[in-house]
Amino acid sequence: MKHIVIIGNGISGVTAARHIRKNSKNQITLVSGEAPYFFSRTALMYVYMGHMEFKHTQPYENWFWSKNKINLKQGFVNRIDTDNNCIIFEDNTSISYDQLVIASGSKTNKFGWPGQDSKGVMGLYHKQDLEQLEQFAPNNQVCKRAVIVGGGLIGIELAEMLRSRNIPVTFLVREKSFWNVVLPDQESEMINRHIKEHHVDLRLSTQLREIKSNDSGQVISIIIEETGEEIFCDVVGLTAGVSPNIDFVKDSNIVTGRGIKVNRFLETNISNIYAIGDCAEQQEPMGERKAIEAVWYTGRMMGETLAQTICNHRTAYHPGHWFNSAKFFDIEYQTYGWVWAKPKENEARFYWEHKNGKMCIHLNYDKNTHEFIGINNFGMRMRHAFFDKVLTKKKSVTYVLTHISDANFDPEFYKKYASEIVSKFNRENNTSIQLKKKSWKRIFSEA
Amino acid sequence: MKRIQNIGLVIFLIGLSLFTGTIFTGSFHLSPSALDAFIIEKDYQNEIIETELTKAIVTDNPLTIFEFSDRVRHAYEVANTHYDSLIAQYDAEKNWDKKGEQYLYKIYGKPHTLSFDLAKIAGKGYVKAYTGLMWMLTFGLGILGSLLFILPDLILLGKAGIKNDGIYLEASTNRGWIAWLVLIYLVSFYLLLYFMPDYVVNWTFIVDPISLFLNGSLASQWFLYGFLYCMIMVVMALRMYIKYRDNKYQVMRTTSVLFFQIVFAFLIPEIMTSLNMPGYDFKNAFPLDYDFFFDWNLDDLRNSGSIGLFILIWGIVLTSVIVPVMVYFFGKRWYCSWVCGCGGLAETLGDPYRQHSDKSLQAWKLERWLIHSVLIFSLVMTLVTLYCYFTGMPSFLGIHSQWIKDSYSFLIGAWFAGVIGTGFYPIFGNRIWCRFGCPLAAYMGIVQRFKSRFRITTNGGQCISCGNCSTYCEQGIDVRAYAQKGENIVRSSCVGCGICSAVCPRGVLKLENGPEKGRINPTDILLGNNIDLIQLVNKREK
Numbered sequence: 001m002k003h004i005v006i007i008g009n010g011i012s013g014v015t016a017a018r019h020i021r022k023n024s025k026n027q028i029t030l031v032s033g034e035a036p037y038f039f040s041r042t043a044l045m046y047v048y049m050g051h052m053e054f055k056h057t058q059p060y061e062n063w064f065w066s067k068n069k070i071n072l073k074q075g076f077v078n079r080i081d082t083d084n085n086c087i088i089f090e091d092n093t094s095i096s097y098d099q100l101v102i103a104s105g106s107k108t109n110k111f112g113w114p115g116q117d118s119k120g121v122m123g124l125y126h127k128q129d130l131e132q133l134e135q136f137a138p139n140n141q142v143c144k145r146a147v148i149v150g151g152g153l154i155g156i157e158l159a160e161m162l163r164s165r166n167i168p169v170t171f172l173v174r175e176k177s178f179w180n181v182v183l184p185d186q187e188s189e190m191i192n193r194h195i196k197e198h199h200v201d202l203r204l205s206t207q208l209r210e211i212k213s214n215d216s217g218q219v220i221s222i223i224i225e226e227t228g229e230e231i232f233c234d235v236v237g238l239t240a241g242v243s244p245n246i247d248f249v250k251d252s253n254i255v256t257g258r259g260i261k262v263n264r265f266l267e268t269n270i271s272n273i274y275a276i277g278d279c280a281e282q283q284e285p286m287g288e289r290k291a292i293e294a295v296w297y298t299g300r301m302m303g304e305t306l307a308q309t310i311c312n313h314r315t316a317y318h319p320g321h322w323f324n325s326a327k328f329f330d331i332e333y334q335t336y337g338w339v340w341a342k343p344k345e346n347e348a349r350f351y352w353e354h355k356n357g358k359m360c361i362h363l364n365y366d367k368n369t370h371e372f373i374g375i376n377n378f379g380m381r382m383r384h385a386f387f388d389k390v391l392t393k394k395k396s397v398t399y400v401l402t403h404i405s406d407a408n409f410d411p412e413f414y415k416k417y418a419s420e421i422v423s424k425f426n427r428e429n430n431t432s433i434q435l436k437k438k439s440w441k442r443i444f445s446e447a
Numbered sequence: 448m449k450r451i452q453n454i455g456l457v458i459f460l461i462g463l464s465l466f467t468g469t470i471f472t473g474s475f476h477l478s479p480s481a482l483d484a485f486i487i488e489k490d491y492q493n494e495i496i497e498t499e500l501t502k503a504i505v506t507d508n509p510l511t512i513f514e515f516s517d518r519v520r521h522a523y524e525v526a527n528t529h530y531d532s533l534i535a536q537y538d539a540e541k542n543w544d545k546k547g548e549q550y551l552y553k554i555y556g557k558p559h560t561l562s563f564d565l566a567k568i569a570g571k572g573y574v575k576a577y578t579g580l581m582w583m584l585t586f587g588l589g590i591l592g593s594l595l596f597i598l599p600d601l602i603l604l605g606k607a608g609i610k611n612d613g614i615y616l617e618a619s620t621n622r623g624w625i626a627w628l629v630l631i632y633l634v635s636f637y638l639l640l641y642f643m644p645d646y647v648v649n650w651t652f653i654v655d656p657i658s659l660f661l662n663g664s665l666a667s668q669w670f671l672y673g674f675l676y677c678m679i680m681v682v683m684a685l686r687m688y689i690k691y692r693d694n695k696y697q698v699m700r701t702t703s704v705l706f707f708q709i710v711f712a713f714l715i716p717e718i719m720t721s722l723n724m725p726g727y728d729f730k731n732a733f734p735l736d737y738d739f740f741f742d743w744n745l746d747d748l749r750n751s752g753s754i755g756l757f758i759l760i761w762g763i764v765l766t767s768v769i770v771p772v773m774v775y776f777f778g779k780r781w782y783c784s785w786v787c788g789c790g791g792l793a794e795t796l797g798d799p800y801r802q803h804s805d806k807s808l809q810a811w812k813l814e815r816w817l818i819h820s821v822l823i824f825s826l827v828m829t830l831v832t833l834y835c836y837f838t839g840m841p842s843f844l845g846i847h848s849q850w851i852k853d854s855y856s857f858l859i860g861a862w863f864a865g866v867i868g869t870g871f872y873p874i875f876g877n878r879i880w881c882r883f884g885c886p887l888a889a890y891m892g893i894v895q896r897f898k899s900r901f902r903i904t905t906n907g908g909q910c911i912s913c914g915n916c917s918t919y920c921e922q923g924i925d926v927r928a929y930a931q932k933g934e935n936i937v938r939s940s941c942v943g944c945g946i947c948s949a950v951c952p953r954g955v956l957k958l959e960n961g962p963e964k965g966r967i968n969p970t971d972i973l974l975g976n977n978i979d980l981i982q983l984v985n986k987r988e989k
């Protein structure tokens with residue numbers, strides 16, 4: 001029986017622990033400095049917005065851990081002693097391990113802005129950030145305005161949160177359009193409009209110069225880089241991305257870059273130490289994927305994979321087709337395969353948008369072979385299994401459009417746009433694709 | 448806008464206070480002739496009751512309803528005690544003939560019901576005299592206030608989308624003092640309605656004209672309840688339409704429950720009564736309709752000619768064929784969330800409280816014990832009743848027919864379905880009865896779990912374990928526990944309200960009817976990971 005120690009009880013660490021338990025009798029210790037029980041970081045926003053209480057973000061009841069013999073240890077790890085196989089906590093206590101899994105996640109990026117450590121300046125990542133926000137922005141009397149710096153997924157979530165309490169929000173976005181490094185222009189523009197519709201003061205192509213605070217160190221305003229304009233505010237949200245949370249690893253013999261360097265088997269340079277989730281950096285990126293993928297799903301998949309290796313079934317991390325999802329205020333977004341912000345040389349695009357401006361799909365396919373490459377869908381839901389199969393089987397865009405009714409995942413009775421979409425494609429491309437009726441048989445046939 | 452809402456709230460509270468206040472108004476006493484007529488109509492053999500009631504309520508001295516009720520119930524008791532002592536006496540003398548005879552003289556039924564019936568004719572006062580005005584001041588103000596409170600949300604809540612902001616920050620929806628007050632009011636309301644209807648006889652005066660118009664007789668407390676039920680559902684359905692206007696499924700199913708409540712549960716039975724037929728709710732399926740096989744109902748149906756026969760056959764076919772077949776094709780949602788009256792109230796009045804259902808494993812265990820016990824209870828009761836009905840015996844398997852019927856009506860019919868089922872909405876969630884008590888739900892649940900095309904499909908690996916679905920599942924299903932494993936949700940208790948799907952921010956859940964094959968799909972590794980790994984692990988699990 002080995003003692004497996006896992007640093008971090010986020011989705012990666014917890015998934016690894018659960019699967020190790022399923023496949024072995026190893027002793028498991030799950031360490032966390034943040035919260036005693038696993039909670040869903042992605043749901044922090046809903047706690048502030050009053051949709052849920054914090055306890056609802058915890059996917060397992062508290063008895064789950066002891067029942068499954070997963071020891072929980074609360075404490076902040078200061079150092080890893082790879083020679084003696086132990087981790088050392090803040091209070092100088094230590095735990096020794098046979099195998100160590102580092103799943104310490106991310107931390108908020110701070111780019112050395114003057115005043116970035118003032119009171120009322122915060123990221124949105126940890127549970128403590130939520131508590132800070134509750135303290136500094138309980139309502140629009142205490143917080144008369146908030147400024148959010150950084151136009152990504154977390155930034156827009158923070159904007160939605162603050163707006164739910166009617167707090168005026170100024171949203172600084174460096175790019176010329178929201179999340180334009182990932183989203184193509186059309187989708188990005190749609191979200192720009194939607195952000196404004198929610199009464200957010202959206203400033204595109206705008207960066208932060210400095211944060212000003214008063215004598216007691218409390219933020220009072222920010223200065224905009226481009227114009228020098230001063231915006232008075234009580235809270236500044238820093239949401240310009242995250243980076244691996246690995247300061248406590250830096251002094252050890254474990255090789256790090258931006259994150260903890262791992263090979264395809266999620267192994268670090270030290271033979272009994274592994275890294276998964278947001279904090280892991282692939283030595284060589286896989287295909288089109290980034291070396292660090294800070295998303296929920298990849299953390300989970302790494303956990304699933306690593307558990308196999310630890311349970312004596314050495315398995316390479318080899319994720320399937322890319323997918324992701326998010327929600328921008330009221331507009332849901334899903335993506336399957338790749339749709340780059342800018343088309344590549346060999347790519348052709350097809351874009352359809354509903355006249356209400358809140359719904360669209362964007363297809364990406366090969367110009368020459370017509371092989372389907374990816375889809376963005378906004379304001380409408382699509383079936384993961386459908387696109388996974390299509391991508392595996394390298395089906396054409398014609399196939400996708402013919403069978404788009406199989407892919408639809410909207411609730412029953414929702415208006416369907418399949419024929420409108422297909423006829424637009426036919427019109428633009430001089431094709432005569434015939435829409436097929438939804439077929440359960442096809443949906444369920446094996447890949 | 449906010450101001451309009453506040454005005455609405457004040458108007459609503461005034462209406463509610465006036466409504467509540469009417470209980471204490473009016474005066475009650477009878478003339479000798481009116482009492483005479485009453486006794487003749489009731490055909491009492493009891494010789495004492497008339498004297499006793501005369502002493503009690505034939506007076507020039509106006510009584511409040513509470514004094515009136517006290518006196519009537521006292522008279523009732525005295526009248527019956529007289530015969531009880533005679534019974535004891537003949538029993539001692541072993542004079543069986545005489546003893547048996549005394550039972551015929553006793554009065555049966557609940558004392559409060561006798562008091563209600565008398566109060567109906569004895570009542571005088573402002574409420575009874577000015578029903579139209581009083582209707583406006585109570586129901587009217589209540590509705591007006593609610594509308595002023597609800598309609599501005601169309602603008603205040605902003606663009607269509609999920610509207611759960613602040614639910615856990617407000618005393619009304621987060622088990623705060625407002626919620627407790629509502630609970631107390633609702634529980635008191637049900638206690639009065641079920642057990643002390645005479646105390647609220649004034650309320651029935653207000654709706655007498657409507658009752659007269661619909662069925663030709665004065666309003667009983669049940670007519671009042673039915674009417675109020677429909678009103679509340681209409682008003683709260685408007686709230687649903689506004690809140691879920693982005694979601695066609697919600698709009699359709701709200702319209703459907705509203706239709707079935709108003710037309711099937713309320714209007715058709717009333718009209719049938721006015722045509723001298725048995726008033727029957729054609730959608731109310733046994734065993735939810737637990738007294739369908741009670742002797743009085745069977746007698747009633749048998750004496751009603753072809754319509755009675757039709758109802759009898761329909762009732763049997765509904766439960767034995769239509770219900771399971773529909774559950775097979777659509778899941779139990781076709782009934783619970785589209786047709787049922789209890790479900791209808793839960794989905795309208797109860798919607799603000801849906802998040803309070805307990806999601807723990809413990810609660811799930813309790814649920815399975817309770818609901819199946821009630822199902823068995825109802826079936827045993829029916830078996831005993833039918834046996835006794837056809838054989839004329841008083842009991843079967845050692846169970847006394849009247850006793851088990853009374854116990855069920857009291858414990859399940861009144862307390863569980865009414866007082867607790869609805870009264871506890873604000874604190875324990877809106878589907879307590881549907882989840883823990885309803886025998887029809889238990890029956891449909893078994894079909895749904897083992898033989899149905901319905902499931903909630905989980906969209907591959909898209910779940911982020913946020914917990915919105917579980918939080919807002921009124922049936923206390925931990926939806927996330929399945930979704931985060933990539934597993935479809937196939938649960939006997941799911942009423943297919945579709946809210947989990949609506950509130951999911953990642954488009955993970957879809958209520959669907961499809962082939963049974965692949966409906967239940969346990970997964971270990973989710974879609975999106977290495978295909979070989981998925982296959983390997985799933986094979987190993989098998």
Ligand SMILES: Cc1cc2nc3c(=O)[nH]c(=O)nc-3n(C[C@H](O)[C@H](O)[C@H](O)COP(=O)(O)OP(=O)(O)OC[C@H]3O[C@@H](n4cnc5c(N)ncnc54)[C@H](O)[C@@H]3O)c2cc1C
Nearest residue numbers: 008010011012033034076077104105125277278294295296
């Ligand atoms: C607001 C928000 C919304 C998001 N929404 C989405 C989304 O919609 N979809 C999506 O795919 N992704 C989303 N993400 C990203 C996703 O949440 C992360 O990718 C994921 O949580 C990473 O999981 P992890 O297990 O790798 O790390 P984490 O969840 O960060 O867990 C790491 C844990 O380790 C602990 N830890 C770190 N260092 C130490 C130490 N030295 N000692 C002890 N404990 C330590 C941390 O305190 C933490 O509890 C969101 C993130 C945020 C912040």
Ligand code: SF4
Nearest residue numbers: 920941942944945947
């Ligand atoms: S699982 Fe979903 S559809 Fe079923 S009862 Fe719960 S919330 Fe409603």
Ligand code: SF4
Nearest residue numbers: 910911913914916951
């Ligand atoms: S609401 Fe959706 S994303 Fe959130 S836990 Fe439920 S299924 Fe998963």
